[in-house]
Amino acid sequence: MAGKAFVVTSGKGGVGKTTVTANLGTALALRGNKVCVVDSDIGLRNLDVVMGLETRIVYDLVDVIEGKCRLKQALIKHKKAERLFLLPASQTRDKEAITPDQMKDLMARMKNEEEFDYVLVDSPAGIERGFRNAIAGVDEALIVTTPEVSAIRDADRIIGLLQAAEMYEPKLIINRLSTDMVKRDKTVDQYDIIDVLAIELLGIVPEDGNIVVSTNEGMPIVLTDDNSSGSAGAFRRIARRIEGENVPISPTGDTNEGLFVRFKKFLGLDRKEPERV
């Protein structure tokens, strides 16, 4: 099977791109895939910290692209997950150090030379050069948003930009949804988000206080938490969906109950029947 490269992007910062990248990458690797997570946030890297690999960095993405090292030398193998690798970003350079074309070549090399099953590129926030680099050469895009109007707005902008770059079917991950808040009608719910963004929903990750702990310890939560509820379970289910398994998405995003909710809207016409007057 040919490998597949994904970009994890959002537009807005702080919605959990890095957490999603780290956990989906780890979950996919735990299922036996050869996976590489790539930090494309040159100058503001932190995927290495979240993965707990910051002390092992010798070479980085820019070194590979500039030919200062071989690709293999820059890949850092994870200590706990057998087939999981990190390609860190350079911290001392900036986004201009590489070009989208170079990223395209790199993605091809990752899939062909290193034979990765999955490459997940963690995109920087914003829509500038860093974003352009991150989406170059990937096969699919995963949009991360939180139930906040500002995050949804930015996600919408990103979807538009992806379409302009001829990536027409990005998939949506709603992060940090608080079911309690939804029940009390205090937040934008998942239906509102899907209604506006109108792209396929890949999964809902519930708000989970343990994420902070796992981030600070540098240990993705899917490695430490075996529960099927909570964020770890959600990440594992999303990983299975990425592999093509048909795993139901419960409307609340927590357990296995519920119907398979797959919203895909064509032309806005399948919305609730407009009133005829």
Added chain:
Amino acid sequence: MARRSPAAVEIKGFGNDVNIILNADAAFSAIEAQLLKKLKNSDKFLAGVEVILDTGERVLNTDECGKLKEIITGKFGLVVSNVRCRSEESRTAVEEIGWNFEHRDLTEFEAKEKRKALVRKPPDEKENDTVLIKRTFRSGQKELHRANVVIVGDVNPGAEVVATGDVVVMGALRGVAHAGADGDDSAVIIALDLSPIQLRISEYIGRPPDLKLKTRNIPEIARVEDGSIVIEKLR
């Protein structure tokens, strides 16, 4: 806007537009000479570009207009999309030459918005045409049409649709729509779900009340009535 430059001709870029600004007091011969000189220095990047001729307070006659056209279009191949004048007296001369006359004392920002609405039209679009767009407008996307616009899809927050005619959204209008952008007060905006951030019709701007009492998914129509935008159920 302060424009106290002694130069007879100024060439300035506002956003994507290039403006050729004529000094109101300079002799026409000076304008001719300087225009020729300035364009010659920059012909490499100006050729084929759409420009706006801003004559300010200056009154142009047919003869002068012809001379300017000969230089701007004839010699350098620029396309004059609009002539912006503060004086009505130039209108006949400008229109005789075949240029678009735009008369209004606008602030720079308004003028820019206005130009956007007027200038960026697809080449074969005619007034009174209706354009059918089958897609959703996402945040940051903007389209301008010199026609009526029917959108089969949504207009999301942060997106903008500008039309010289009516705007009909067969979906949810959550962003900004501007109908009758040329100054047509009779233009209307219709949407199956009208929950916009802002509506504009001609010169009028309306925004929803800060308190959200909206019943959703009822087709509604917005029009200008007695100098303000009113929204009612579509029937």
